[in-house]
Amino acid sequence: MTLDPNCPFCKKLSDPKEWPASDVVWRFPHSVAVLGQWQQYTGYCILVSREHATELSQLGPNRAAFLDEMAILAEAIEACFHPHKLNYELLGNQVPHLHWHLFPRYVTDPDRQRPVWFALAEADTDTGEKRRLETSPLSRAETLTMLQDWLAANNAPGERGA
Amino acid sequence: MTLDPNCPFCKKLSDPKEWPASDVVWRFPHSVAVLGQWQQYTGYCILVSREHATELSQLGPNRAAFLDEMAILAEAIEACFHPHKLNYELLGNQVPHLHWHLFPRYVTDPDRQRPVWFALAEADTDTGEKRRLETSPLSRAETLTMLQDWLAANNAPGERGA
Secondary structure: OOOOOOOHHHHHHHOHHHOOHHHEEEEOOOEEEEEOOOOOOOOOEEEEEOOOOOOHHHHHHHHHHHHHHHHHHHHHHHHHHOOOEEEEEEOOOOOOOOEEEEEEEOOOOOOOOOOOHHHHHHHOOOHHHHHHHHOOOOOHHHHHHHHHHHHHHOOOOOEEOO | OOOOOOOHHHHHHHOHHHOOHHHEEEEOOOEEEEEOOOOOOOOOEEEEEOOOOOOHHHHHHHHHHHHHHHHHHHHHHHHHHOOOEEEEEEOOOOOOOOEEEEEEEOOOOOOOOOOOHHHHHHHOOOHHHHHHHHOOOOOHHHHHHHHHHHHHHOOOOOEEOO
16 A cells, blocks of 8 residues: 555555544445544544545546445445435545545434535534533444444454444 | 435436536546636545445445546546645535546645635635635636546546536
């Protein structure tokens, strides 16, 4: 796998201490799934390409497998937490290394008709809002285990994170 | 293909008059690519699933092909307009029928580190900003033709829209 020493995601991928085991949901062949910060969206995960690439076109023959891993993780989130809708986003405007944000949206979210980024922008300056957006009815450990158990039971390629 | 009579995207897919030929970039086997409204992001396209489904998991064996069509269209946008970065987003918070937003981001965009939704929200109330975000250095016809020519030259599955 090609890594870039100046890329924050490459650093996390190459140094096990950079990503706490308690955050790593699943190690797929082409990507690593980690539980994200904003667990008001219970099950929110980031899926990081193992290879340093900034667009899907750079993955060559691995592109389909990377997209399939994203869809499998999305299916796990859907099956475990039954969101109203999923949001699938690959942006990279700040860190261009390919990574998917998978945000489950719930009917209880008054802001559910808008992208999550408006609420998350408020968390930058409002510590109460930040805490609210980090908090789920489930603990992070419970959320992690539910996803891992579903992925294991459904023979997802790769292995459990922790 | 299963369509839902109450879904705005299904209506557009079933009635040729609903989508002007001048907006349709490409008809893939599993999706239709249309040129989006916000051409400040030159080449911005929406890729709509031909089948009415609200999550990728509902596409069954067609999921991989639908994702591949998205990646081919993204590659066309990249090859034609050389953006700084692409944003790939499947949200469906307002219209849940599966559709990708492919937003090319350019270095000339002062807001390029943030999702496009902040600028687009301003267009709701500011007609000057709305006009700016709809305007590209290229005409819509030029943009459409460049994408179609690249897709044809690269043997994309399906056929030219117009």
